Amino acid sequence: METFSFDADAGFTPADERLTEVVLNPLTPPLAAGSPVQAAIFRLGPGGRIARHPAEVPQILAVIAGAGEISGADDVFVPISSGEAVFWGEGEVHETETESGLTAIVLEAPGLGPFRRPE
């Protein structure tokens, strides 16, 4: 058993011009280090943004607090709030922004897909 913190205080802001008002806390090592999944908590402050870019691998963003807007390949923003998740496919161009701030868990992994309720 090993415990670790993902408090905002333990977070950092990567040097990445796509990120505005974003503090990040990894939960796992990166894919590049051989992790089967790259998972992190993203905290976007008011006016925060993850600017339009393609998903290198399939990705899930699950909002656990706050609200914002997301877009995918069609470049149309739709609202998202706590308790809602979005899946973007490999290579899909997408964007996340928030006026009031939001916290999300982001999962990235080759072969990842979204949960779908059994029919």
Add this chain to the structure above:
Amino acid sequence: METFSFDADAGFTPADERLTEVVLNPLTPPLAAGSPVQAAIFRLGPGGRIARHPAEVPQILAVIAGAGEISGADDVFVPISSGEAVFWGEGEVHETETESGLTAIVLEAPGLGPFRRPE
């Protein structure tokens, strides 16, 4: 782009005698369906418990709201609260309980490891 809900209303309680006062919302398909990671939101109500059992694969539990207690192979409970995560290795016997309730994201994947801050 595909959106889906992980609201408590969309959750379910698996028929599993190890679970007390637990509502679960998957974010991904199960490992058994070929997913590279099995991720889910676990909501434990007051008095909730995930009873002592071995981790089938390496596992991270990250508390995103509330607080509780966890134990690993040494069977000693330690407190955990929002902003803290725990990693259990493959086969490690472990337990989670809460008096007041907690919400956590659980990640399970072969080859999974915890984030470690660079020295």
